[in-house]
Amino acid sequence: MAGKKRAQTDLAVPEAVPASDASRDDDAAAAEAPAKKKKLAMERKKQRKELDKERHRQSVESDAAKPQPPAAEAAAPVNPPPAPAAAGPGLHMNVFRDLASPEASVREAAAEALVAELREVQKAHEKGARKGDQEAADRDGSSQMEAEKDDGLENCAPSVRYAIRRLIRGISSSREYARQGFALGLAVVLESIRSIRIEALMKLIPNLLEYSSSMKGPEAKDNLLGRLFGFGAIARSGRVSRQWTRDKSSPIVKDFVSEVVELSSKKRYLTEPAVAVILDLVRKLPDEAILSEVLEALGVQDWFNRAADIGDPDALFLALKLQERTSVQKEIFGKLLPCPFSPDNFFAEHHLKSIAACFKESAFCLPRIHSLWLVITEMLVREAASQNDINTSCGKKHKKNKKASSSEDTKKNLRNFCEVVIEGSLLLSSHDRKHLAFNILLSILPKLSPSAIQVVLSSKVVHGLMDILSNESSWLYNAGKHFLNELASVVSHDNDRRAAVIINLQKYSGGRFDSMTKTKTVKQLIGEFQSVEDCLCLVQNLMALFVDEEAVPDEPSDQSQTTDENSEIGPTEEQDPFGHGNVDVLKSWVVNTISCVLKNLKLTSKGNSDSEMVKCIEEKFQVQTEILKFLAVQGLFSASLGTEVTSFELQEKFKWPKNPISTSLRNECIEQLQFLLEDAQKDEALHVASEVKSNDLGYYFMRFINTVCNIPSVSLFRTLSGNDDNAFKKLLAIESLLFQEERKAGPGLDSTKMHVMRYLLIQLLLQVLLHPDEYWEAAVDVTICCKKSFPAIAQGDSSSGQESGERGPQESDEDEPEESDEDGSGDSNGEASLEFMDVLVQTFLSILPHASGPVCFTIEQVFRVFCDDITETGLLDMLRVVKIDLKGRQTDSDDEDDGRVDIEDDETVMEDAEVGEVDDVADDLDEDTEDDSNDEGDADQDDLKDGDKAEATKDGDDSDDSDGMDDDAMFRIDPYIARIFKERNLPGSETKQSQLMRFKLRVLTLLDIYLQRNPGKTLVLEVYSFLMQAFVKSHGADGGEQFRQRIAGILQRRIFKGREYPEGNGIEFSKLERLLEKALRLASRSRYSTVASVAQNAAFWILKIINSMNCSEEELASVVDKFRSILNDYDRKKSRLKLGFVKEVVRRNPWLGQELFGFVVQKVECTGADYRRNQMLELVDCILKSWVGDASEVWTNHLAQLCKLIQEVLSKVPENKSRRKEVRNFCTRILQTVLKLNLKEQFQNAVSPETYSLCQAQLGTAFAPFRKDSN
Known part of the structure; x- marks a missing residue:
């Protein structure tokens, strides 16, 4: 038989290779024939493996050909002709190379090509077998060694048998993409070529891919994964399910499942893919095969029985998937599934606890989520989704009842799952399991309703999240941030879900989630509520949270609930527990x-x-x-x-x-x-x-x-006190009457007054409730003012009589003077108006020290519409507040405040060596008095906010100031200031200085409003006087930068730059004269540049008022004397006068320059310092340029003085080159002007010989036109 087989091999035409390769294979086979009989079985096995690989084939042929040189000749006569070999089907080796390609499309094309070639080969093989043509059946000489093995593939062509073995070895390769490609090829080959027996293949895979405990790690892993991929290819081909369908008595399914289960037990990493292979098979089987074949397979029941105890998530996953296909109510899954099975029974608390180990062990595949959780989450949200469908499709009563109960069951299941699995198992365990818990929640949240989200985001989940995010060095910090970001993204398009997340995060963090996690999650979520519907939704949820106390946990946060011994630090001591x-x-x-x-x-x-x-x-x-x-x-x-x-x-x-x-x-x-x-x-x-x-x-x-x-x-x-209750009722009554009168009045000033007064009454009503026994008196005064201002409401007010009858006799007696005042008997209309504004201002001043921002805003609005009627008394009351300090010093006389706080009176004349360079301040002055002053309410609102934020200096002597104050000093202070002294400083509260400063800033806001609306009234002078004194004082120890800036801003914006100003003969000149003197003194002696600058602008403003009046010559002469005084003081050591200011005065007031000309010329002659003399020369030059009218006449009158001045300055030429140049330029400009005015002859007559010689010597060509020999 052996010889016969060898003869057939020699005559065979290879199907898998070309004709040239076939001849070489025949020669090698003929030469090796005698040697094969003597080799052992193991050696033959090794040889077959070597022959199977192309890289060893050449070496085997060369070694075997040496002992049998004549074999080629013997074999030559039986070689087949080349034509039939080329015409027959063959197998191309490049398809195996392409199966390992990284490109999926290339792998799929290679698999299709492999199937097409093997199908042709198998057809040819089967056709030859049917005809009994042994020669055609055994053409493949290169695969003869493979055919000798009893592998159960006798019905397959040799090329097919070779391809099967090649594919099996390929799926064990560790080369990238090789397993995927060869498994794909094996699956499609099995599906297309039915002659391959599955039973034989299930035995061939373990034989070719051997595994033993002595094998090294990588080799063992490759073989085990190769087996798994091989069984996966079998399942995917569908051959097992089709074979069982044809013959239900076949054990093919049981054998297959048993092999896979046995394989999964060898290594932990094989279990999950083994379950996937079984489920791939199950999907192709009918339901009856699940019970009779899959569950009855060897090892399956043992696997299920021990899974709950050891914690096998793959067994639980398989059980859940198989249960979907079975309806038998018996214990076939061990403890993994309840009997009878239902979602409610599965998510029962006791059952979840029994399989908790399975959930814990599912964290091994992180960061990927185990397939088990997809089934669990689907079970949790499936009923919720079905309930939503019922909600939209049906409205019958019985279905509503069923829907409500089912919804409660769903919530119960979800709650049990979160409490037992998430909170009780995963969050109490390692970092990996905590990470898994948050990943599971992220997979559930997008499918949950708002009420279900509140169940999922429980206190322990929120606390665990806070513990993670409170420490940036935590291993889970990035996971926590990712969870928050995904959570915000999930709820970004649903108001109810977004509100549910906000409520739970804040509810379980005590309203401090953002601050404790150092994020802006809650703030950003709230910011997404922008439409009316959105805002109303959020408001309703917040209101429910406020009244729902059961939702707030009473127990403190236990760090052991959310962290293990390996977790990072818990909350610091500064973080309060999340308790009641x-x-x-x-x-x-x-x-x-x-x-x-x-x-x-x-x-x-x-x-x-x-x-x-x-x-x-x-x-x-x-x-x-x-x-x-x-x-x-x-x-x-x-x-x-x-x-x-x-x-x-x-x-x-x-x-x-x-x-x-x-x-x-x-x-x-x-x-x-x-x-x-x-x-x-x-x-x-x-x-x-x-x-x-x-x-x-x-x-x-x-x-x-x-x-x-x-x-x-x-x-x-x-319960309100008697006074508060009286004020409360009066406020309600007067506001109601004002509202009625406002509606009757229609649009206009009266309607506006009533409207703003109504809001003041409302704010005072809230103040009465907010501060017991503090604001009732002010509230009653405002109601009286309302009656005085709007007589119509006094007739309709019946609250006074009713309240007097309800209150006790003592309270009635206290209010009798007020009620008599309300009647207004004995007062004329003019007196009543004055009294109304005085009372209103005094009431405002009593409220402002401690009132809230909204009350101050309302007072401003009332003052804005009533300030046109303010009296001098009321205005002075406000101004005195600005000047007062904590030591009780309050200067009522303008004469007492001359700016001594920053004026120095050293009479020493400055020596030339001490004189420094002083910059010209012409650029620093505010020349443009025509700037727009129509600033509206925005500035006022900013002033109010600045006032509320005022911070005063905290001196340690604050308490001493008040404690050491005598009765007389206290009496001199207004009652609302004395109220500040009565209040003791509490730890952490504002100091008295800061309270007083805030009070001043609020009064300044009212003064700003008054000046904005009444810039041309005579009382503006009083406002200026007080503000200037306060501004000067603010540069002392008790002043504040904000206070100084506010006063300076009001003076500049509302007074100095105003388009309107007090003008006319109704103004007392003596007052203006006094104010001008103080302004000039400050401008020339102040050591603070800000004070000097404001004083200079004040002088410009006062001169503007004086120019608008019809002043007598004596009055104007007094003004000139004031400027002579400061110029006289210019030579003194302590003088800080900058002549740029005087130059600007001269430019704006030319008449003043003409009056000062002679005096200035004299000052030039007597000034010793070169710098100051040059400055005076510039002033003379400025005066000359400012002359108006007939310039020739003016110059003629002063020509002698000019000639004398030229002689004086040229006789004392400075040594400094730049200053000497300035003197010559001054003289040159005078000569040029003389020529321009045709006064050459007069000048020559007036100039003295000494002056003539000095000019000729010092001025050179500039004096040439005036030489006598040039005439």
């Missing part, structure tokens, strides 16, 4: 956040039409009212019966927290109410400019207060 103590912090965050919602609201109208504007206003008003109702209910009221009250009039239900909120929280609510009303008032000002009617939020608030107060079971949060 944070309830107020969380509620405070809610109050502040709900008030800031309007800042994110973006209202965009498609056009500029009034209808579009009205629509935007209505939308914003809708949000404002919701916020207002919440703040009012929580801040002002409390319910006596339960925590929920329904108002039938408003058709709304109001809720309060079960535990009464603290006083500080109520105060926050009231303060936010004030800010809300302030913003509404600012919006109204904008709408007035656009002539679009806006909604009155103040009216809505007051009607809301009245309505809620009338609910029997609702009362104010505190």
